Amino acid sequence: xxxxxxxxxxxxxxxxxxxxxxxxxxxxxxxxxxxxxxxxxxxxxxxxxxxxxxxxxxxxxxxxxxxxxxxxxxxxxxxxxxxxxxxxxxxxxxxxxxxxxxxxxxxxxxxxxxxxxxxxxxxxxxxxxxxxxxxxxxxxxxxxxxxxxxxxxxxxxxxxxxxxxxxxxxxxxxxxxxxxxxxxxxxxxxxxxxxxxxxxxxxxxxxxxxxxxxxxxxxxxxxxxxxxxxxxxxxxxxxxxxxxxxxxxxxxxxxxxxxx
Numbered sequence: 001x002x003x004x005x006x007x008x009x010x011x012x013x014x015x016x017x018x019x020x021x022x023x024x025x026x027x028x029x030x031x032x033x034x035x036x037x038x039x040x041x042x043x044x045x046x047x048x049x050x051x052x053x054x055x056x057x058x059x060x061x062x063x064x065x066x067x068x069x070x071x072x073x074x075x076x077x078x079x080x081x082x083x084x085x086x087x088x089x090x091x092x093x094x095x096x097x098x099x100x101x102x103x104x105x106x107x108x109x110x111x112x113x114x115x116x117x118x119x120x121x122x123x124x125x126x127x128x129x130x131x132x133x134x135x136x137x138x139x140x141x142x143x144x145x146x147x148x149x150x151x152x153x154x155x156x157x158x159x160x161x162x163x164x165x166x167x168x169x170x171x172x173x174x175x176x177x178x179x180x181x182x183x184x185x186x187x188x189x190x191x192x193x194x195x196x197x198x199x200x201x202x203x204x205x206x207x208x209x210x211x212x213x214x215x216x217x218x219x220x221x222x223x224x225x226x227x228x229x230x231x232x233x234x235x236x237x238x239x240x241x242x243x244x245x246x247x248x249x250x251x252x253x254x255x256x257x258x259x260x
Contacts, residue, residue, distance in 0.1 A: 019223065022219070023215065023216075023219040023223075026140065026218070026219055026222060027148075027219075029140040029144075030140050030144045030145045030148045040141075040145070040146060043142070043146040044146045044149060044150055047146045047147050047149075047150035048150045050112075050115070050150070051112045051115075051116070051147070051150045051151050051154050052112075052150065052153070052154030052157065052158065054111075054112075055107070055108060055111050055112050055154070055158060056158065056161070058107055058111055059104060059107060059108075059158045059161060059162050060161060060162070060165050062103065062107055063100075063103075063104075063161070063162035063165040063166040063169070064165050064166065064169040066099060066103060066166055066169070067091065067095065067165065067167060067168065067169030067173075068169040068170065068172060068173045070091050070094060070095070070099070070170060071087060071091055071169065071170035071171075071172075071173040072173050074087050074090045074091060074174075075087055075173070075174055075178050075180075078090070084178070085181070085184040085185070086188060087180060087185065088170070088174070088180075088184075088186060088188050088189030088192075089188050089189055089191075089192040089193075091166070091167065091170040091174075091189075092167060092192065092193050092198075093192065093193065093198065095162075095166045095167060095170075096163055096193065096198045096202045097198060097202060097254075097258070098250070098254070100159050100160070100162050100163035100166065100202055100206075101159045101202055101205040101206045101209060102205075102209075102246060102247070102250050103162065104155065104158050104159040104206070104209075105155065105159070105206070105209035105210075105213060105246040106243055106246060108154075108209075108210075108213060109213045109217075109238070109239055109242035109243055110239055110243075112151065112154070112213075112217070113151075113214070113216065113217035113238050113239065113242050114235045114238055114239055116147055116151070116214070116217040116218055116221060116238075117218075117220045117221040117224070117231075117234050117235045117237075117238040118231055118234075118235050120143060120144075120147070120218060120221025120222055121220075121221040121224035121226075121230070121231035121234050121235070122231060123143065123221075124221070124222065124224060125224075125226040125227065125228075125231065127226075129143065129222075139222075144218050144222065147214070147217075147218055148214050148215070148218055150214075151210055151213065151214030151217070152207065152211055152214060153210075155206055155207070155209060155210030155213070155214075156203055156206035156207055156210060159202065159203075159205075159206040160202075160203075160206075163202070167189075171185065171186075197257075201253075201257045201258075204253070204257075205250070208249060208253065209246050212245050212246070212249065213242045213245070213246065216238055216242050216245065217238045217242065220234040220235075220237050220238045220241075221234060221238075
């Protein structure tokens, strides 16, 4: 009984190590593949639309309501101390440092990451990737690289849009509804937000999250079992692993950026 359990644990550990090795090789191949701007640019633009533009709706709507809720809850707390004018500072720092990159990454993993995994997995199931290899076309260059770079480019822009629309939603609640002075709301926010510390670190977080999410998504699709059940499992694995990776990396990055 114990020997069987140890054997299963060892087998699972070896499989995970092998998967990490395959994922690393795939990422290396996607990053260092010989660029072909004339051929790659149309593919990249198509994937930017699929990954980025089609994700804007859920990002903008979520950012608006999260900013409104954050502003309302913050106002109720700050009003008890007579510090309503600090609402802009609280909302801006919360969105730029944490909620903007993290929530955008989670939404991006659920919407774009799952779509990438399902699309690549379906291409593998229908033997499109094998056909490319038979025609001397590198799937990493043709399929993986454009999707990977589209995710890396789109995610930071979506996070910035999330934060901006969240600040606008906070103004709707704090200024237009609760009556906080417009000048005080924005001046306190402007004086408290530092470009390099807050906005710069937010962009760095978004880029790291984008690399990890897109890497997990394209690898799970590329490594999926070529069946309908295998694709569904790979898609679920993408969302779960990406979400856990984002939350874990967020703590590490926050400790490095703001812990001292």
